Amino acid sequence: MNVAWALLWKDLATEWRSRDRIVAMTVFSFLIIVVFQFAWPNMEPEQIAQLAPGILWVTYVFAAVIGLGRTFSTELENDAMTALALAPGNRGWIFLGKATATWVLITAVQAMAGLVFALFFRVDLTIGLSGTATIVALANVAICSVGTLLSAMSVRSRFREVLLPVLLIPTLIPVLAAAVTGTTATVAGEALALTTLQPLIVIGGIYFILCFLLFDFVLDE
Amino acid sequence: MTNSSSSASPTPATSSSPSGSDRLGLTLKLLGWAILGLLPLYAWTVSTAPIDSVQGMMQKILYVHPPLAYGAYLGFVATAIAGGLFLWQGREVHDQLAIAGAEVGTLFCTLMLITGPIWARGAWGPGNWWVWDARLTLTLLLWFVYLAYMLLRSFTEGDERAARFSSIYGILGVVLIPLNYWIIDLVGGAMHPDNLEFEEESSSLGVGMGLPFFVGNLTLFFVFIYLLVLRWRVGMLRTEAERAEFDSRRI
Amino acid sequence: MGPVRLRGTSIEKRYGRVAALRGIDFEIAPGEAVALLGANGAGKSSLLKILAGLSKPSHGQFGAFVDGGTPPLDRSSLRAAVGYVGHATLLYGELSARENLDFAARLYGQRANQERIDQVLEDFALANVADRRADTFSRGMAQRLAIARAVIHRPGLLLLDEPFTGLDELSAERLSEQLGRLRSEERDAEANGGTPSLVVVTHDPRRATELADRAILLHHGIIRATPSKQHAEEFTADALRSMLGEFAREASHAA
Numbered sequence: 001m002n003v004a005w006a007l008l009w010k011d012l013a014t015e016w017r018s019r020d021r022i023v024a025m026t027v028f029s030f031l032i033i034v035v036f037q038f039a040w041p042n043m044e045p046e047q048i049a050q051l052a053p054g055i056l057w058v059t060y061v062f063a064a065v066i067g068l069g070r071t072f073s074t075e076l077e078n079d080a081m082t083a084l085a086l087a088p089g090n091r092g093w094i095f096l097g098k099a100t101a102t103w104v105l106i107t108a109v110q111a112m113a114g115l116v117f118a119l120f121f122r123v124d125l126t127i128g129l130s131g132t133a134t135i136v137a138l139a140n141v142a143i144c145s146v147g148t149l150l151s152a153m154s155v156r157s158r159f160r161e162v163l164l165p166v167l168l169i170p171t172l173i174p175v176l177a178a179a180v181t182g183t184t185a186t187v188a189g190e191a192l193a194l195t196t197l198q199p200l201i202v203i204g205g206i207y208f209i210l211c212f213l214l215f216d217f218v219l220d221e
Numbered sequence: 222m223t224n225s226s227s228s229a230s231p232t233p234a235t236s237s238s239p240s241g242s243d244r245l246g247l248t249l250k251l252l253g254w255a256i257l258g259l260l261p262l263y264a265w266t267v268s269t270a271p272i273d274s275v276q277g278m279m280q281k282i283l284y285v286h287p288p289l290a291y292g293a294y295l296g297f298v299a300t301a302i303a304g305g306l307f308l309w310q311g312r313e314v315h316d317q318l319a320i321a322g323a324e325v326g327t328l329f330c331t332l333m334l335i336t337g338p339i340w341a342r343g344a345w346g347p348g349n350w351w352v353w354d355a356r357l358t359l360t361l362l363l364w365f366v367y368l369a370y371m372l373l374r375s376f377t378e379g380d381e382r383a384a385r386f387s388s389i390y391g392i393l394g395v396v397l398i399p400l401n402y403w404i405i406d407l408v409g410g411a412m413h414p415d416n417l418e419f420e421e422e423s424s425s426l427g428v429g430m431g432l433p434f435f436v437g438n439l440t441l442f443f444v445f446i447y448l449l450v451l452r453w454r455v456g457m458l459r460t461e462a463e464r465a466e467f468d469s470r471r472i
Numbered sequence: 473m474g475p476v477r478l479r480g481t482s483i484e485k486r487y488g489r490v491a492a493l494r495g496i497d498f499e500i501a502p503g504e505a506v507a508l509l510g511a512n513g514a515g516k517s518s519l520l521k522i523l524a525g526l527s528k529p530s531h532g533q534f535g536a537f538v539d540g541g542t543p544p545l546d547r548s549s550l551r552a553a554v555g556y557v558g559h560a561t562l563l564y565g566e567l568s569a570r571e572n573l574d575f576a577a578r579l580y581g582q583r584a585n586q587e588r589i590d591q592v593l594e595d596f597a598l599a600n601v602a603d604r605r606a607d608t609f610s611r612g613m614a615q616r617l618a619i620a621r622a623v624i625h626r627p628g629l630l631l632l633d634e635p636f637t638g639l640d641e642l643s644a645e646r647l648s649e650q651l652g653r654l655r656s657e658e659r660d661a662e663a664n665g666g667t668p669s670l671v672v673v674t675h676d677p678r679r680a681t682e683l684a685d686r687a688i689l690l691h692h693g694i695i696r697a698t699p700s701k702q703h704a705e706e707f708t709a710d711a712l713r714s715m716l717g718e719f720a721r722e723a724s725h726a727a
Contacts, residue, residue: 013571086554174397199404220385467490
C-alpha cells in the first residue's frame with residue numbers, strides 16, 4: 001500500500017514539473033472539440049443536445065488514450081521500469097499507484113475539456129453536473145485500470161503508438177456505451193438512476209480487480 | 222517459487238510433447254472420420270430442408286451462420302483458459318493452445334462476419350449489407366479483440382514475453398465478451414430500437430428446419446475442435462523441430 | 473539483510489527454439505564476488521534475471537538463502553535483498569537526488585528514513601547537490617546516484633548488469649573504484665551483517681578481474697570455465713580474454 005502512495009506521489013510530482021502529459025492531453029482534447037465543430041458547422045440547438053454526450057465521450061476517450069500512451073514513458077527513460085520490476089511485494093500496488101495518478105490527470109483534463117466543450121457548443125453542462133461528474137469519475141476507473149495494464153505492455157512492444165489504441169479501445173466499448181447513455185440522461189436533466197451507474201460500477205470493479213492481479217505478470221521477465 | 226521451478230514436472234515440456242502430440246494425432250483421426258461422416262448428412266439435410274416462404278434460399282445461410290458462433294466464442298475461451306494456465310505454469314504447450322484457439326477462432330469469427338451480411342441483405346433487402354443487430358455487433362466487437370490479440374502477439378519482442386502479454390490480453394478479452402453482451406442488452410434498446418432483435422434465430426425455425434440446423438451445429442462444432450487440435454499439434458511439432466535444429470547448430 | 477548465498481542446479485532457460493541457458497550448476501557463497509563473462513548471447517543476462525528474482529528457470533533448481541537459512545527466499549524476498557546497478561541509471565530526471573533515493577527506499581517498503589538517505593548521499597559525495605534535479609547531473613554524478621539508489625535498502629546481493637556500457641575509459645575507471653569501495657566499507661558491513669555478495673555481468677575481462685574474486689565463463693548457455701583468484705595465472709585479464717577468444721573460434725569452426 002505504501003508503494004502505491006509512493007508511486008502516486010512520484011507520478012504527480014514528475015508530471016507537475018514537466019507537465020508533458022497534461023499539456024498534450026489538454027491540447028489534443030481541445031483540438032478534437034474544434035474538429036467536431038467543423039464537422040457539423042450549422043447545427044441546431046436540438047441536434048447539439050442530441051449529439052453532445054457522444055462528442056464529449058469521444059473526446060474524453062481519445063484524450064485518455066493519448067495520456068495513457070505516456071504513462072510508462074517516464075519509466076522507460078532511464079529504465080526505471082527495471083527498478084519497479086525489482087521492487088519486492090505485490091506488484092498490484094505499483095499498478096494501483098500508477099492507475100490512480102493517471103486517474104487524477106485524466107479527470108483534470110476532462111474537467112477542462114468539458115468547460116471548453118460547453119463554451120464552444122453552447123451546451124449547458126451545469127444541468128445535472130453532479131450526475132455527469134459521477135459518471136465521468138466511475139468511467140475513468142475502468143479506463144485507467146485497463147489503460148494502465150495495457151500501456152505497461154504496449155510500451156515495451158514495437159509500434160507502441162498504434163498498438164495501445166488497438167488494444168485499449170475494444171475493451172472500452174462497454175464503458176463508452178454505458179457512459180454515453182448515462183450522460184445523455186443527466187444532461188437532459190434527468191436524475192441519476194442506479195441503473196445507469198450499475199454497469200459502470202460493475203465494469204470498473206471487474207476491470208480494476210482483474211488488472212490489479214494481472215499486472216504482476218507484466219513486469220516479469 | 223524461487224526453488225523447484227519444475228520439481229512438479231521433471232520432464233521438460235519438449236520431451237513430454239512427442240507422446241502428447243501422438244495422442245493429439247489420434248484425436249485428430251477420430252474427429253476427421255466423424256466429420257467425414259457428418260458432412261454428407263449435413264449437405265443432404267440442408268438441401269432437402271423446406272425453402273423459407275419469406276426469405277427464400279437466403280434463409281439457408283442460417284444453417285451455417287449461427288453454428289459458426291461456437292467456434293468464434295469457444296476459440297476465445299480456449300485462448301483465455303490456455304493463457305491462464307500459461308501464466309500459472311509457464312509451459313509452452315499452453316501457449317501453443319492459446320495460439321490455436323485465437324487463430325481458429327478468428328477464422329470462425331471472420332466467416333460469421335461474412336455470412337451475416339449476406340443473410341442480412343437477403344432478409345432485409347438490397348442496401349442492407351450491414352445492420353447493427355445484437356449478434357452481428359457482438360461478433361464484430363469480438364473480431365476486434367481477436368485482431369488486437371494477434372497484433373499484440375506479433376508486435377511483442379521475445380517469445381516468452383509475447384506469450385505472457387497475449388495470455389493477459391486473452392483473459393481480459395474473455396471477460397469483455399459477457400460485458401459487451403450485457404451492455405448491448407442494457408443500452409441497445411435506446412440506441413437502435415428498430416434493428417435490435419434478441420430472439421434466437423433457431424426459435425423462429427419452421428417445420429423441417431430443426432434437423433439440418435442441429436446437424437450443422439454438430440458438424441461445425443467438430444470442425445472447430447478438429448482445426449483447433451490440428452493447429453495445436455502443428456505448433457508443437459514446429460517448436461520441436463526448430464528446437465532440434467537450434468541445438469544441433471549451436472553446441 | 474545479510475549476504476545472500478546463491479545455488480543453481482542444472483538450470484535451463486529456454487523458450488521457443490532459443491535456449492538461453494542449457495543446464496548450468498553454480499554456487500555463490502555469501503559475500504563472494506563473481507563475474508559473469510561471455511560474448512553477446514552467451515546467457516549472461518538470462519542468468520542475471522533469474523538471480524534477481526525476475527525470471528524463473530524453465531527447469532532445474534535455483535535457490536537463494538540468507539543467514540544460512542534452509543528455506544530458500546521466495547521471489548519477492550529475493551528481490552528485496554537485491555541491489556541492482558545497470559547501464560541505465562534507473563533514475564527519474566524530474567526528481568531531485570534526495571527524492572529519487574526516498575522513492576527507491578519506499579519501493580522497498582521502508583518509510584522515508586532521512587538518516588539513511590543523508591548517510592548515503594554523504595558516502596557518494598552527493599550531499600551538496602541533494603536537492604538538485606537528477607537530469608541536471610553530469611554522467612559521473614548520475615552514476616554515483618544510481619549506485620546510491622541501489623544500496624539504499626542495504627542489499628545482501630549486488631547485481632551489476634554491464635555497468636560500464638557506454639562509459640568512456642576514465643568514467644569506467646572511476647565507476648570501478650566506487651563499486652570496489654562499496655564492498656570494503658566496514659561500517660556498512662557491520663550494519664548489514666556482512667559484506668554483500670556481488671555478481672557483475674560484463675564482457676570486459678579487465679573489469680571482471682578488478683571487481684571479482686572469480687569468474688564464470690558462459691558460452692552458448694553453458695559454463696565453460698570458472699577461473700578464480702586462487703589460481704592467479706588464469707585470473708588475469710589476458711588469460712580470460714584468450715579463453716573467450718578460444719570459445720568464439722570453436723563456435724565459428726562448428727558453424
